[in-house]
Amino acid sequence: MTLEEFETIRVEREGPVDWLVLNRPQALNSINTQMVTELRHYFHGLSENASTRIVVMRGEGRAFCAGLDIKQAGSTTDDAGHRPVGGGWGFQGYLAEVYIAMRRCPQPIISLLHGPVCGGGFAFALASDIRIAAESVRMNAAFIRIGLSSCDMGTSYFLPRLVGTALASELMLTGRFIKAQRALATGLVSEVVADADLGAAALPYLEEMLTTSPMGLRLTKEGLNMAIDANSLESAMAIENRNQVLCSRSEDAKEGMKAFLEKRPPVYTGR
Numbered sequence: 001m002t003l004e005e006f007e008t009i010r011v012e013r014e015g016p017v018d019w020l021v022l023n024r025p026q027a028l029n030s031i032n033t034q035m036v037t038e039l040r041h042y043f044h045g046l047s048e049n050a051s052t053r054i055v056v057m058r059g060e061g062r063a064f065c066a067g068l069d070i071k072q073a074g075s076t077t078d079d080a081g082h083r084p085v086g087g088g089w090g091f092q093g094y095l096a097e098v099y100i101a102m103r104r105c106p107q108p109i110i111s112l113l114h115g116p117v118c119g120g121g122f123a124f125a126l127a128s129d130i131r132i133a134a135e136s137v138r139m140n141a142a143f144i145r146i147g148l149s150s151c152d153m154g155t156s157y158f159l160p161r162l163v164g165t166a167l168a169s170e171l172m173l174t175g176r177f178i179k180a181q182r183a184l185a186t187g188l189v190s191e192v193v194a195d196a197d198l199g200a201a202a203l204p205y206l207e208e209m210l211t212t213s214p215m216g217l218r219l220t221k222e223g224l225n226m227a228i229d230a231n232s233l234e235s236a237m238a239i240e241n242r243n244q245v246l247c248s249r250s251e252d253a254k255e256g257m258k259a260f261l262e263k264r265p266p267v268y269t270g271r
Contacts, residue, residue, distance in 0.1 A: 003042075008035035010060075011042065016053040017206055018107075025061025030069035031120045036095050043101035050270065053217060054209055055105075056202050057128060058112040065121025067142050095120065099154040102127040103225055106218035110205055112198050113189065118142040119152075126158035129221060130205060131188065134195040138177045139188075145175040161228060163188050213252035214270040219243040 003011045012019040020042065022029035046052060059065055089096070102109060102124075111125045114134035119142035125131050141150040141159070150156070150172035160168040163186045171178060180192040193201045209217060223243050230236040247253050251271040259266035 006038045006042075008032065009038045009042065013052070016051065016210060018052045018055045020055055020057045022057070022059040022065050024069075025059075025063075027069055028063035028066035028116055029059040029061065029121070030066045031095065032069045032072045033091065033094075036091075036098060039098045040094075040101065043098060043105050046101075046105035046107055049107075050214070052107055053214060054206055055107050055109045056112065056206070057109055057124065058199070059114065059121075063115035063121075064111070064113045064117045064137070065124055066116040067119025067121050070146070096153055099123055099127045106221060108209060108217065108221050110202050112202060113137045113139070114195055114198055123153035123155050123158070126162065127154055130190055131183075132198065132201045132205075133180045133183055133189040133192045134198045135180050135192060136195050137180050137183065137189075137192075139179075139183065140175055140177045141172045142175055144172065150175065211265065213247070213250070213256060213266075213268045215250055215252060216247050219247060 003013075006023075008022070008024050010021040010023045012021065022035070024030060024032070024035065046055070108130065109128040110130045110132065111128035112132050112134075113125055114136050115138065117125055117137055117139040119140075122139050122141055125139065141152075141155050143152045143155075144150040155172065156168075159172065162168075167186055170176070178186075178188065180189070183189045184192045191201065212220075220243075223239050226239050227236040230239065252266075252268045255268060256266045
């Protein structure tokens with residue numbers, strides 16, 4: 001499968017940045033089996049993609065992602081007739097592997113959130129590294145509102161780590177919506193902007209991350225993910241020591257220190 005063959009998502013490549021667009025606007029970008037297949041293909045491919053340094057994820061139309069497409073929830077195959085198999089859990093595991101791939105890929109992911117961000121769409125936002133919200137955003141763990149558990153698609157892992165157990169419990173046990181200003185106040189999103197300014201709001205983050213060395217950026221994401229689950233300070237520092245030794249041996253580290261002393265922007269080559 002190539003990028004040109006995607007139908008439910010679109011990837012717009014601008015140099016080292018991929019703009020990943022959820023592209024089912026007629027269905028509020030709700031998740032069907034074909035979208036899962038395409039997202040799995042895209043995110044799994046990032047681990048061997050050295051040219052893409054950052055991913056910006058957004059939704060086409062009036063929503064970021066309204067969650068699972070309930071109308072197609074009973075389908076057992078994608079549009080090509082393939083039956084999803086996710087670690088023996090069927091579609092449940094098939095979709096869950098997308099969120100794991102989002103965390104495992106070395107590229108930082110910025111999610112631009114607007115309109116409904118529900119259920120599995122909420123989990124897309126939580127699995128991202130940076131979240132920017134438009135004023136129209138309405139996010140919830142919708143699973144519990146349709147007879148399911150809110151412990152789904154990594155929500156029970158991500159949400160308490162982002163906002164604490166008390167707020168995570170409130171949102172997951174009730175399924176109530178959290179809107180832009182409360183999301184900002186609780187640290188769930190980095191900033192809130194007008195809907196018309198959402199795309200532009202990502203640019204300062206991109207500019208600053210692109211001034212870092214490729215290895216340093218990737219190892220920072222990896223190190224953060226591992227440190228969150230470290231069982232001791234020593235464990236976290238072992239990861240930090242390993243990352244710093246790897247970076248310090250690179251040509252980019254030498255260039256970065258030289259540029260600092262010479263008071264000029266560094267020119268990184270990825271070596």
